[in-house]
Amino acid sequence: MRVSELSRRSGVPTATIKYYLREGLLAPGEATAATQAVYNDGHVRRLRLIRALIGVRGLSVSDTKKVLDAISEPGTGTHDTLGLVFGVIGPDKPECGEPPAPDQEVDALIEELGWTVYELSPARQKVAETVAALSSLGLDFDWRSLVPYAKLAEQTAVLDLDQLESTEDTLEKAERALLVTVLLEPALLALRRLAQESESLSRYPR
Amino acid sequence: MRVSELSRRSGVPTATIKYYLREGLLAPGEATAATQAVYNDGHVRRLRLIRALIGVRGLSVSDTKKVLDAISEPGTGTHDTLGLVFGVIGPDKPECGEPPAPDQEVDALIEELGWTVYELSPARQKVAETVAALSSLGLDFDWRSLVPYAKLAEQTAVLDLDQLESTEDTLEKAERALLVTVLLEPALLALRRLAQESESLSRYPR
Numbered sequence: 001m002r003v004s005e006l007s008r009r010s011g012v013p014t015a016t017i018k019y020y021l022r023e024g025l026l027a028p029g030e031a032t033a034a035t036q037a038v039y040n041d042g043h044v045r046r047l048r049l050i051r052a053l054i055g056v057r058g059l060s061v062s063d064t065k066k067v068l069d070a071i072s073e074p075g076t077g078t079h080d081t082l083g084l085v086f087g088v089i090g091p092d093k094p095e096c097g098e099p100p101a102p103d104q105e106v107d108a109l110i111e112e113l114g115w116t117v118y119e120l121s122p123a124r125q126k127v128a129e130t131v132a133a134l135s136s137l138g139l140d141f142d143w144r145s146l147v148p149y150a151k152l153a154e155q156t157a158v159l160d161l162d163q164l165e166s167t168e169d170t171l172e173k174a175e176r177a178l179l180v181t182v183l184l185e186p187a188l189l190a191l192r193r194l195a196q197e198s199e200s201l202s203r204y205p206r
Numbered sequence: 207m208r209v210s211e212l213s214r215r216s217g218v219p220t221a222t223i224k225y226y227l228r229e230g231l232l233a234p235g236e237a238t239a240a241t242q243a244v245y246n247d248g249h250v251r252r253l254r255l256i257r258a259l260i261g262v263r264g265l266s267v268s269d270t271k272k273v274l275d276a277i278s279e280p281g282t283g284t285h286d287t288l289g290l291v292f293g294v295i296g297p298d299k300p301e302c303g304e305p306p307a308p309d310q311e312v313d314a315l316i317e318e319l320g321w322t323v324y325e326l327s328p329a330r331q332k333v334a335e336t337v338a339a340l341s342s343l344g345l346d347f348d349w350r351s352l353v354p355y356a357k358l359a360e361q362t363a364v365l366d367l368d369q370l371e372s373t374e375d376t377l378e379k380a381e382r383a384l385l386v387t388v389l390l391e392p393a394l395l396a397l398r399r400l401a402q403e404s405e406s407l408s409r410y411p412r
Contacts (some may be wrong), residue, residue: 003225003324009277017275020245038312040380043342047211048342048343048344049260049343052339052343061303068400077253077410077412078406079407079409079410079411079412080412081404082304082402082403082406082410083400083403083406083407086402086403086406089266091287093247094271110400115400115401115404116403116407117400117403117404117405118403119224120398121399122240123396123397123399123400126392126393126395126396127393127396127397128398129351129392129393130390130392130393131393132388133389134385134386134390136254136295137254137255137367137389138251138254139382139385139386146292146393146397148365149362149365149390149393149394149397150364150397150401151401152361152362153247153397153398153400153401154404155358156355156358156398156401157398157401157402157404157405158405159354159355159358160360160398160402160403161213161402161406161409163345166346176345177342177402179343179345180340180345181398181399181402183336184336184340184342185374185395186314186332186335186336187332187333187335187336187337187352187355188334188355188394188398189329189394189395190330190332190336190392191330191333191352191355191356191359192327192359192362192363192366192385192394193292193327193329193388194316194321194327194329194330194333194359195321195325195356195359195360195362196288196292196363196366196367196383196387197288197289197292197321197322197324197329198319198321198322198323198360198363199332199360199363199366199367200285200288200289200292200366200400201285202285202287202322203282203285203287203367204283204285205285206283206285206286
């Protein structure tokens with residue numbers, strides 16, 4: 001298809017598509033003339049993914065490129081590719097190459113849960129910061145307080161990984177993993193708020 | 207205590223304390239002379255709360271003021287005060303006075319779960335946006351896909367509300383609710399990442 005058709009099918013304006021091509025977010029189409037190229041279904045799918053990461057999740061263009069490059073790296077097994085998706089993208093945004101300091105509280109938590117996780121996962125650092133913040137505020141809170149939360153996170157992760165079972169293709173699994181992980185985040189936090197509100201009403205009736 | 211002692215005990219520099227006083231985030235101390243005032247433990251606690259919201263959670267000064275004003279409003283019952291905390295603070299940041307459009311998918315989800323939630327909660331809108339985004343990407347995803355996630359959110363909310371049981375004071379409950387809700391968010395997302403990584407390794411061994 002031509003770029004105009006690609007624009008129509010993906011809902012992304014032609015000028016934006018050309019910008020993504022220049023920035024390397026989107027692979028070039030197959031050249032048919034000096035100034036013309038044709039695109040395929042893979043381009044449509046990639047554009048939807050870019051739109052989701054930038055438009056819905058608010059990632060910057062350069063962070064989006066890092067994430068897309070990471071999942072397209074060839075020759076890596078399913079777990080390593082998924083590990084990249086789950087590990088590289090920090091909880092808020094990609095924080096590539098920022099090794100966290102080892103933290104005894106987080107190590108104790110992970111051992112208690114029996115999880116096998118990469119030592120340099122930026123998520124470890126986030127957990128450590130939260131425990132430190134809550135205990136510095138004088139709340140009686142340490143890694144043990146996080147155990148029941150972590151067990152619920154475990155069940156959430158099972159649901160997440162179930163979403164990837166519908167395809168065998170590693171790259172497609174990675175794309176789905178990225179979407180489910182990143183796009184579901186605001187909804188999971190929102191569901192927690194709604195559940196808190198409902199639970200609060202049942203404990204403290206008006 | 208003098209402002210220097212308040213600074214020492216809260217860990218917030220004097221210049222920053224004076225800025226918070228000017229912006230109305232912190233109530234004035236009791237004046238003892240034209241240019242001197244004394245502060246109490248309430249000021250220390252409030253400063254820690256401000257530091258947590260701005261420093262750890264990254265809220266702006268004006269959003270922090272909105273949140274603090276909302277929970278200090280006198281004459282509201284426990285559920286109404288907590289409802290403010292859970293409802294007013296959007297999943298990302300406070301989005302006061304932005305009524306969401308009614309959404310049939312979200313209504314169906316909430317009815318299925320039997321939750322009682324405020325019709326204008328900004329969290330409803332977030333859920334609706336996510337369902338729309340995921341289904342626009344061609345993923346087979348609708349409100350029914352969120353039901354198992356919502357049931358886990360329900361259990362998370364029970365843990366959250368348990369954290370408030372240690373105090374009877376409504377304002378203190380609201381402060382704890384704010385801290386637990388807002389500060390735990392990055393950790394909950396990080397725990398999900400770590401759990402995904404561990405679950406991925408057990409499904410797709412190297």
